[in-house]
Amino acid sequence: MTRLLVLLAIGLSAATATAGFAATLSVSSWHLWAGRQTLTKSVTPCTVTGAAADTFVDQASPTSPNSGGATIDALADSGSQRWAFLRFDLSTCSIPPTGGADSATLRLYMTKAPARTFTLTLARVLGAWSTTLTWNGAQSLSYAAATATAPSGTTAGWVTFTVTGDVDQFIHGLTTNNGWAVTASGSTQNANKDLIQFASSSAAANKPQLVVDYEK
Amino acid sequence: MTVLSKTLGFALAVAAATAAFAAAASLAVGARSLSAGNAPVTSCGIATLSATRTVDNSGTVTKVTVAGIPVACNGETLSLTLVDSNGAVLASVSAPISGTTAAFSALGSVSAPSLAGYRFAVMGA
Numbered sequence: 035m036t037r038l039l040v041l042l043a044i045g046l047s048a049a050t051a052t053a054g055f056a057a058t059l060s061v062s063s064w065h066l067w068a069g070r071q072t073l074t075k076s077v078t079p080c081t082v083t084g085a086a087a088d089t090f091v092d093q094a095s096p097t098s099p100n101s102g103g104a105t106i107d108a109l110a111d112s113g114s115q116r117w118a119f120l121r122f123d124l125s126t127c128s129i130p131p132t133g134g135a136d137s138a139t140l141r142l143y144m145t146k147a148p149a150r151t152f153t154l155t156l157a158r159v160l161g162a163w164s165t166t167l168t169w170n171g172a173q174s175l176s177y178a179a180a181t182a183t184a185p186s187g188t189t190a191g192w193v194t195f196t197v198t199g200d201v202d203q204f205i206h207g208l209t210t211n212n213g214w215a216v217t218a219s220g221s222t223q224n225a226n227k228d229l230i231q232f233a234s235s236s237a238a239a240n241k242p243q244l245v246v247d248y249e250k
Numbered sequence: 251m252t253v254l255s256k257t258l259g260f261a262l263a264v265a266a267a268t269a270a271f272a273a274a275a276s277l278a279v280g281a282r283s284l285s286a287g288n289a290p291v292t293s294c295g296i297a298t299l300s301a302t303r304t305v306d307n308s309g310t311v312t313k314v315t316v317a318g319i320p321v322a323c324n325g326e327t328l329s330l331t332l333v334d335s336n337g338a339v340l341a342s343v344s345a346p347i348s349g350t351t352a353a354f355s356a357l358g359s360v361s362a363p364s365l366a367g368y369r370f371a372v373m374g375a
Contacts, residue, residue: 064375067293071300072367132302136362137309181307198362199307206304247363 074250075136080127082244084235085120087213091169092116101165104238105145105231108218110152114225117172118232119163121213122244129205129248136247138201140214142193143240144186146231152186152220154230156195159212177215186218186230192240193232201246294323294374301330301368311341311360316352316370323347326374330354335366347372 089101090108093115100107109116120140129135140156158178163171182195197214204211222228233240296319303314316330329344330352341357 064373065293067296067370067372069296069299069370070367071370073365075363075366132300134303134305134362135309136305196307198305198309202305202362206302208304249362249365 076246076248076250079245079247080129082122082124082126082246084241085213085244086123087163087165088118088120088235088242089165089167090116090118091167091172093169096169099166099168101167102236104234104236106216106234106242108152108154108216108230108232109225109228110218110220111222111225111228115217116229117169118216119159119167119172119213120216120242121159121163121211122242124201124204124211124244124246127246127248129246130250131205131207133248133250134205135198135202136249138196138198138244138246140182140195140197141243141245142195142216142232143242144190144193144230145233145237145240146229147188147190148186148218148230149188149223149227150221151188152218152228152230154184154186154193154195155180155217155219156182156184156197156214157217158200158209159215162210162212172215181214197244201244205248294326294372295320296323296372299370299372301370303362303365305362309362311357311362311365313353313355314357314368316354316368317350319347319350319352319372321350323372323374324349326372328352329371329373331369331371332357332360332365333367333369334364340365 088106089099090106092098092100093113106118106120107116108118157180160176160178163175181197181200184193184195186193200214203209218230232242235241299316299318301314301316303311306312311332314330314332316328319328324347326347327344328347329342331342332340334340340360343354343356345352345354
């Protein structure tokens with residue numbers, strides 16, 4: 035009988051103690067903070083007309099700069115290649131670094147189309163350059179992987195390249211804005227037939243444009 | 251009988267003492283005790299959070315970085331929700347906080363033009 039009572043007492047104690055600790059565990063002090071941020075989008079796109087700097091380099095004249103003319107050229111022919119260079123000033127758009135590009139398009143007006151369609155390739159330039167750039171100087175620059183390509187077509191008109199990712203990086207300051215190089219590739223005939231010319235920033239009309247939809 | 255009485259008395263005393271302790275513990279989790287708000291619940295000191303995003307060339311959001319996280323929030327959980335202009339959820343991610351910024355990159359395919367805002371939640375003990 036004595037043993038029974040002792041066991042009963044211990045069992046009762048254990049049962050109540052267990053219940054007590056289980057209840058204590060359920061008490062905690064979690065907290066929650068919640069907030070929101072609303073983005074402001076551009077009502078109209080920012081259009082930068084005319085590049086801050088543009089030029090082209092010519093393999094046939096490797097030490098001569100070619101800026102200031104009405105055109106910037108691209109030519110695929112071996113031995114006489116031409117590469118066009120452009121850099122836009124985005125500061126006129128007043129996009130804060132906390133914003134970003136929703137979409138961005140580079141527009142070039144082709145004043146002279148080739149006889150056959152060439153592939154135009156746009157690549158970000160990774161080093162600084164100026165309008166005195168020469169073919170030899172362009173060989174010492176580095177270039178990112180192609181941002182975009184576009185067919186030239188065989189008739190004059192606007193050629194567009196999507197450059198959203200590049201412009202977004204420029205806005206955020208993730209990469210330096212050294213602009214882009216435009217090159218041509220394809221089946222060549224001769225320089226006269228294959229030459230592609232775009233209106234430059236010195237042209238009277240149809241200057242290069244960068245069109246940016248953005249968030250502030 | 252004496253032994254029986256002593257044993258019974260001891261057992262009842264132990265049981266009563268334990269029961270009293272348990273009752274006190276039970277009271278601490280009763281609805282009325284919690285509503286009294288005796289236990290202070292504090293946040294980790296967030297005033298506001300802000301996010302920036304990067305996009306790829308197709309305009310798809312590739313990364314969102316949340317800034318302004320107090321050091322005191324380290325170890326807590328940050329939830330980030332991307333919403334469109336109607337408040338519909340475009341993507342939702344969460345991760346433990348480590349540092350004063352948090353970067354999220356597995357966001358599916360959210361297009362930057364459709365992104366209209368962020369919702370933040372920080373939960374911790």
